Structure formats: structure tokens, C-alpha cells
Amino acid sequence: MTLPGHGMTMSDLVARHARTSPDAEALIDARSRRTYRELDERVNRLATALTARGVSPGDRVAVLGLNGTEVVESWLATLRSGAIAVPVNFRLVAGEIAYVLRDSGAKTVIAGEAFTGAVREACGAAPSVTSVITIGGDYESVLAAAPPRPVEHAVPDTAPAFIMYTSGTTGAPKGAVLTHRNLLLHAFSSIVTQGEADPYRVWMSAAPLFHIAGLSGLLPVLITGGKSIIPPSGGFDPAATVRTLAEEGVTSCFMVPAQWRAVCAVPGLGGFDLSRLRRLSWGAAPASTTLLQTMIDTFPGADVCSAFGQTECSPVTTLLRGEDALRKIGSVGTPILNVEVRVVDDAMNDVPRGDVGEIVYRSPMVMKEYWNKPAETAEAFQGGWFHSGDLVRQDEDGYFYVVDRKKDMIISGGENIYCAEVENALAAHPRISEVAVVGVPHPKWGETPLAVVVPADPANPPAEADVDAFARTRLAAYKRPRHLRIVDALPRNPSGKVLKTALREEWNP
Secondary structure, three states: OOOOOOOOOOOOOOOHHHHHOOOOEEEEEOOEEEHHHHHHHHHHHHHHHHHOOOOOOOOOEEEEEHHHHHHHHHHHHHHHHOOOOEEEEOOOOOHHHHHHHHHHHHHOEEEEEEHHHHHHHHOOOOOOOOOEEEEOOHHHHHHHHOOOOOOOOEEEOOEEEEEEEEEOOOOOOOEEEEEHHHHHHHHHHHHHOOOOHHHHHEEEEOOOOOOOHHHHHHHHHHHHEEEEEEEOOOOOOHHHHHHHHHHOOOOOEEEOOHHHHHHHOOOHHOOOOOOOOOOEOOOOOOHHHHHHHHHHHOOOOEEEEEEOOHHHHHOEEEEHHHHHHOOOOOOOEEEOOOOOOEEEEOOEEOOOOOOOEEEEEEOOOOOOEEEEOOHHHHHHHHHHHEEEEEEEEEOOOEEEEEEEEEEEEEEEOOOEEEEHHHHHHHHOOOOEEEEEEHHHHEOOEEEEEEEEEEEEEOOOOOHHHHHHHHHHHHOOHOOOOEEEEEEEOEEOOOOOOOOOHHHHHHHOO
16 A cells, blocks of 8 residues: 555555455456456455565565466555566566566566476576566465455555566666656546546557556556456467457557557458447557558547657657547657657757757656666756657647657768658558668768568569669658668567667678
8 A cells, every 4th residue: 555645556546446346347368357356355365475475665576477467466466565566578588587687686576387497597597586476386376375465565656666677679678667656647647638538448458568568558447447458478369359359349459550550451350340449559669651541541430549658758758649640640649748848959959840859758757767777867867858769850730750769860971861751651662561771881871771671462572673763752862772671570579669780780781
């Protein structure tokens, strides 16, 4: 529980709904359906068990498991015991898991049975870990042996709730410390910005739970007492996803662009009853205007909303609302409630509207710090604003457009080339399914663009001359890719972001 008069935690929200609507369904996965009463009791039992194992307020509990209700229970029990939850990417190998355990100083690990070997090896290199509970192993017996009485720990809402490790595509992952207040203010702000809570009645997210999109998407549902559908981990099945949307009456759904592309292509999509689907949300990776138009055409009765931000911001900072989806297609919208933004140059001077600069934030939803990394924290908050690393421009109406990641921008012959702009232009080519653009060395210009393309039809990929001719009518000469590579799939991290470092290493001519 929180200190008297000092707000609420995620765990408090569950306890509240267990009292007011105990029989309402809270969590559903492929194997179980939990009401709020059942969820609250299981959370109490697990929190009691964690406390008996020496977990105290402020300690860290790492949670590593495939998508399922047990992962959410483990988070909530950790928070109820006053500790800090550390979601761990289940795709990591033992050495990478060990890094997270050591860096966070985790005391207990709750992990899926499929990861027993990797966790055992990782714990051998992480001396802070004193106990392990195994989902699919002793997890249920641990709960059964523990009393269901509430654990009474006074937790201020300014205390850390989660340490979310960034994807680490450009170096060692950093743990973003998100407080209870960060996350709950983000949930309230999202609901208010979007104007209504009803679409959160039945929520589904195809994001892995260890990702910030998986975590933050659950919070508005917990606030409103809605139902969350947790799809299984593993290979994304677009046909199964559509069936779940129809059978569970999903009202709001989040997926990354690649997943929405696959859903829109499901044969016989029009035969499913998706009339209750009110809001389609996407984020975590760029979406082409071609895909957005396809989503709008495929689901005419739903708002298509783009959520933009990053882990350190809990995560959404700007939102393109459904009514603007066509009028401002390609934009990531305007700031949500409680987010203040600036677009600045390297010296922290505001750039003129329409010019490209880095978007920086000030908000009560921005993380407290990077765990045990004071130098990186100071750099991120240089000048009193959180530096996103995202390059954007703002139009005359105040809407933001993402141009590129600051680290991905190509400088060719002194000209700035924004990869996202080139990718968006090429994505409209009828024979291109996906495209990523990276800079590669050039003896005269320093570097030039290379386009890595996934063809719409693998048996009939676009030719380099064809793509160049297409680009000539859409891009200035210096922006056009000088090289083309055809691949079966783009390399991505678990968040759905394209691993451009891997592309640069592989396709450096």
C-alpha cells in the first residue's frame, strides 16, 4: 500500500477492483482467466512468499517469463511487497541476463521453466540473487503455501516501481527507473488525452510484457477495471490475433507496424465481427504512410492512433488522435497531457518551427534516473530537459513529424539525410513490403544511403534501377540510395525496432 494520502500504486488499483467488482475479469491468457478477486488473492500470496524469502522494500525482483498472467502477478506482488520489479527480456542469453541481474542487484528471480538453464547460469554470475521461483515449476506450490493476507508495506508513490532496461542496440542496456507516480500519471494522462476510457474496457497488446508497451498498456485498464488479453509469446500469428479480437470483443489494441501490416493482410478479414474494435494503436517503430492508409481503409470504424515516445518517458509523449489520422497522416501528433516539449539544436537553442531539431521533454512521467549510472543520467538531463535522441520537425499547426534518430542521421557531402524520410518515400513502391535505410562509407561524400528492402513478392523483387527511377520523382538526388540490398526480413530487436547497427555491419560495401 502507499503512504496515507500519498496516491496509489498499481497494486492498490487491483485491490480496489477486487473489492468493488470482484467477479469482473481482469487478465486472460491462453491458459487461464483471472477475475479481480482471484488476481488480488494470488498477488497477496506471492507478495507474502517474497517477503518470507527476505525481499524488503527497495529490493529488486527480476521477472523473466513468456507472456502470461503469472508475469503480471509477479510484477504486482513485487510492488505489493514494496520492492522494485525488473522485467527481463526472455530472448536474452545467460550472459546478458547476468548483466541485468548484476546491474540491478536483483535479490529474487521469478522465471519461466523454459529458461531454467539460462537463469541458473546467470545467477551463478550474479551474487545478489538469493532465491529463484519458477513459473511452471514451484510457482503454484509457492502460492498455495503462502497465506492470502495482504502485505502491509508503506510505499510512497515517488518510490521506484520498475527498472526497465533499454534495448541496448548501441551499447550496454541502461535501466530506466520509473516510479509509481510516473506510470500512473502516464495512464491518467493517456486516458484524458484520448478523451474517453471506454475503449480500455477490453484491451489487447501484442507487445511482449517485458517491453514498456506491454507494461504501460495495462495501466489504463487497471485504472478503469477493464479486461486485458495477453496473447502468447513466440511467432506472431496474425490469423489467431484476428480471431481473438473478434471472440473477446476487443475494444482497443496495440501492435507494432509490422504486426498491423500482417493483420491487414489476413485472408477473409471482412468475415470477422470486429465491430467493437474502437481504437487501433501503433508505436515502438516507424510506420509508413502507406501502412497507415491501409489500416484506415481496413478498419473504417476504428480510430487509428499513433503513440510516440520512449521507455524513459513511461513511454508515450505525443499522440496522433484518430480524428487527425488522415488530415495529418505521417505525423506522431501533439504532446499528451502533462508533457512539455521543445525542439532544439545541439546548443539547446529552440529551432524555428519547420526546422529539424532534437525533441526534448519535461514531464512528471519522465524517469527518475538511469539505475546506478549518474553520468549517463546527467547527460540525458543536460540543460534541465530530457534528451530523447529523436530528430523531429513541427508543422504550422503544432504537429510533430519524426525525421530520424539523431544517431542514424546520414551526413553526405555536408548534407543531412534523414533515413525515415527516405524510407517513407520508398515504402510507397508497390513491390516493396519493408525498407530500412542506413549510411555506408563513400570515398568522396563520406557516406551515402543504402536501402535494405524486403520485397512484397520474394519471387519478384524490385530491381535497383526500378527503385532509383521511383525515387527520382520523390527525393532529391543526394537523398536517393546509391545501393540496394534484398533480404527476406529486416533484423529487429524484441521491441520491433530495426537493428540498423546490424544492417550497417552486414551491408557495408
